[in-house]
Amino acid sequence: MGSIQLKSVRKAFGGVSVINGVDLDIKNGEFAVFVGPSGCGKSTLLRLIAGLEDVTSGEVLIDGKAVTDVGPAQRGLAMVFQSYALYPHMSVRNNIAFALKMAGEKTDVIERKVAKAAATLNLTDYLDRKPRQLSGGQRQRVAIGRAIVREPKAFLFDEPLSNLDASLRVQMRVEIGELHNDLKTTMIYVTHDQVEAMTMADKIVVLDKGSVAQVGTPLELYNRPNGLFVAGFIGSPKMNFIKGPSSERRGAAILGIRPEHVAVSTTAGEWPATVRLAEHLGSDTFVHAEGDGIGPLTLRLEGEAPLKPDQRIFVTPREANIHKFDTNGRRID
Amino acid sequence: MAMKQSPAKRVGVTVAAWLVAFLIFFPILWTFLTSFKSELDAIAMPPKFLFFNWTLENYAEVQERSNYLKYAFNSIVLSVGANFVGLLIAVPAAWAMAFAPGKRTKDLLMWMLSTKMMPAVGVLVPIYLLFRDLGLLDSLWGIGFVLMLLNLPIIIWMLYTYFKEIPVDILEAARMDGASLLNEILYVLTPMAVPGIASTMLLAIILSWNEAFWTLNLATSNAAPLTAFIASYSAPEGFFWAKLSAASTLAIAPILVLGWFSQKQLVRGLTFGAVK
Numbered sequence: 211m212g213s214i215q216l217k218s219v220r221k222a223f224g225g226v227s228v229i230n231g232v233d234l235d236i237k238n239g240e241f242a243v244f245v246g247p248s249g250c251g252k253s254t255l256l257r258l259i260a261g262l263e264d265v266t267s268g269e270v271l272i273d274g275k276a277v278t279d280v281g282p283a284q285r286g287l288a289m290v291f292q293s294y295a296l297y298p299h300m301s302v303r304n305n306i307a308f309a310l311k312m313a314g315e316k317t318d319v320i321e322r323k324v325a326k327a328a329a330t331l332n333l334t335d336y337l338d339r340k341p342r343q344l345s346g347g348q349r350q351r352v353a354i355g356r357a358i359v360r361e362p363k364a365f366l367f368d369e370p371l372s373n374l375d376a377s378l379r380v381q382m383r384v385e386i387g388e389l390h391n392d393l394k395t396t397m398i399y400v401t402h403d404q405v406e407a408m409t410m411a412d413k414i415v416v417l418d419k420g421s422v423a424q425v426g427t428p429l430e431l432y433n434r435p436n437g438l439f440v441a442g443f444i445g446s447p448k449m450n451f452i453k454g455p456s457s458e459r460r461g462a463a464i465l466g467i468r469p470e471h472v473a474v475s476t477t478a479g480e481w482p483a484t485v486r487l488a489e490h491l492g493s494d495t496f497v498h499a500e501g502d503g504i505g506p507l508t509l510r511l512e513g514e515a516p517l518k519p520d521q522r523i524f525v526t527p528r529e530a531n532i533h534k535f536d537t538n539g540r541r542i543d
Numbered sequence: 544m545a546m547k548q549s550p551a552k553r554v555g556v557t558v559a560a561w562l563v564a565f566l567i568f569f570p571i572l573w574t575f576l577t578s579f580k581s582e583l584d585a586i587a588m589p590p591k592f593l594f595f596n597w598t599l600e601n602y603a604e605v606q607e608r609s610n611y612l613k614y615a616f617n618s619i620v621l622s623v624g625a626n627f628v629g630l631l632i633a634v635p636a637a638w639a640m641a642f643a644p645g646k647r648t649k650d651l652l653m654w655m656l657s658t659k660m661m662p663a664v665g666v667l668v669p670i671y672l673l674f675r676d677l678g679l680l681d682s683l684w685g686i687g688f689v690l691m692l693l694n695l696p697i698i699i700w701m702l703y704t705y706f707k708e709i710p711v712d713i714l715e716a717a718r719m720d721g722a723s724l725l726n727e728i729l730y731v732l733t734p735m736a737v738p739g740i741a742s743t744m745l746l747a748i749i750l751s752w753n754e755a756f757w758t759l760n761l762a763t764s765n766a767a768p769l770t771a772f773i774a775s776y777s778a779p780e781g782f783f784w785a786k787l788s789a790a791s792t793l794a795i796a797p798i799l800v801l802g803w804f805s806q807k808q809l810v811r812g813l814t815f816g817a818v819k
């Protein structure tokens with residue numbers, strides 16, 4: 211079991227409020243991702259759950275029980291740190307075994323569990339090495355191995371992939387996803403990368419300046435962002451925001467349209483624009499254009515679009531995919 | 544920083560370094576040589592460097608006159624014991640200051656350092672009287688206690704600087720792994736800080752070994768360490784250079800050997816934080 215609830219959790223560091231009253235409900239077995247720009251309080255929120263920081267007010271509940279007075283060692287959660295935080299003076303074997311030793315497990319049980327975790331993570335050949343003798347990806351695996359041997363109630367990941375290069379990051383992302391499928395243990399994963407959030411999460415929690423902006427499945431957030439912040443944060447390339455006559459006509463202060471939800475014509479359309487740059491990726495073409503009177507537009511066209519800088523185009527948003535926001539930046543339905 | 548140096552400059556720097564090292568080392572060498580001279584050779588003018596009648600009689604006489612081994616034993620017990628106890632107190636203290644600092648931690652550290660700037664004579668009388676009334680004069684426990692307190696600020700300071708270099712993530716990982724505070728300090732922090740702890744201890748032991756003010760004032764015979772042994776060679780008979788040199792050589796020999804075998808730690812300890 212590993213359900214986690216937060217009730218009006220606040221955290222201030224010396225008078226500066228960092229988490230401003232967060233309510234959250236993470237179900238057993240769920241893969242929840244905290245996402246938001248750097249400095250919005252993701253790590254702090256995770257550390258409050260872990261018990262590495264004390265809440266200023268509010269409650270953290272694990273399996274329905276308040277753990278405010280329970281230390282990190284007793285909460286039964288495992289954490290994977292951005293820096294891996296391996297014990298540099300211990301072999302891989304002892305790194306993985308440490309938690310079991312602390313729990314007073316018998317030697318043969320420890321051996322069996324370490325061997326199993328090492329096999330799962332392809333670390334069997336490296337058990338006697340020290341962390342400094344491993345590559346970044348292997349260190350990451352040891353950090354994960356250290357977490358899984360404990361059979362925790364939930365895993366907490368704090369930007370675990372941000373120190374890896376791009377291709378390894380994609381590979382590890384898949385491995386962590388598979389791990390979740392196998393173990394079916396609750397996971398809370400912190401990242402500033404919305405692509406990681408979209409690809410891995412059952413539930414995304416978007417944080418903005420210490421408050422929850424929106425909670426939902428990846429597609430809910432993509433299709434129905436509740437405000438400008440989430441609309442701009444989720445999706446890549448970013449959603450275009452348009453003010454002026456075309457939004458007023460549709461009864462909104464600001465109109466949002468994703469780059470992939472437009473039609474482009476060279477002859478006629480709603481927004482005349484000038485192409486600034488076309489990025490040809492083969493599968494898609496990203497077009498950066500300057501709309502007359504509406505500012506920069508990013509467009510994503512399928513396949514190869516034969517567009518060149520300075521060319522005149524006409525952009526028409528697909529009506530069904532238009533998002534409308536009021537003057538406060540909230541969604542209008 | 545790898546700076547390109549011309550060969551001439553490198554030779555110059557090397558020669559200068561050797562020269563300075565020799566100047567610093569010379570008194571020790573001279574003491575060592577003198578300890579093998581007769582009293583006459585010892586004061587001969589011009590001084591005899593290597594060509595004199597080498598003799599062991601000074602050592603024989605020193606051993607006859609005073610029990611070197613007893614003093615050496617006291618020195619070892621005091622400097623190792625006091626600093627070991629100091630270490631047991633300093634590790635948790637430095638942990639708290641490095642990893643769980645409060646608003647006043649910096650002030651506390653400065654205050655501890657400031658005690659080192661206080662002239663010791665200022666508290667000699669009260670401490671002497673206290674020791675007299677508690678029956679601690681001339682006892683290893685009493686002197687050991689004072690030596691421990693003398694070094695405690697330095698040990699805490701040095702450990703604090705070392706601990707500050709250790710990523711707190713690793714300690715937090717241990718906490719997440721279910722380690723109690725004691726286990727965290729014992730199995731994670733201490734092993735990572737071994738080089739720092741070793742050089743701190745080495746420095747502290749040398750300081751205690753050389754500590755003369757308190758050991759001379761609070762110990763007369765039973766608990767007297769090598770500082771008292773040396774001091775006993777200065778007074779009544781006038782100066783006997785050769786015998787004094789033999790006594791001095793004996794007094795510094797153990798610590799010199801210790802220092803020799805742990806040069807690397809020592810240098811790292813003394814320059815720590817200066818170069819990063």
Ligand SMILES: Nc1ncnc2c1ncn2[C@@H]1O[C@H](COP(=O)(O)OP(=O)(O)O)[C@@H](O)[C@H]1O
Nearest residue numbers: 223224228246247248249250251252253254255
């Ligand atoms: N121990 C601390 N003391 C003071 N301020 C902190 C501390 N930890 C985090 N903060 C502040 O809290 C805010 C959120 O930090 P963090 O949770 O690390 O953000 P994120 O992980 O989303 O990048 C930042 O402004 C940071 O400076």
Ligand SMILES: [Mg+2]
Nearest residue numbers: 252253254369
């Ligand atoms: Mg962070």
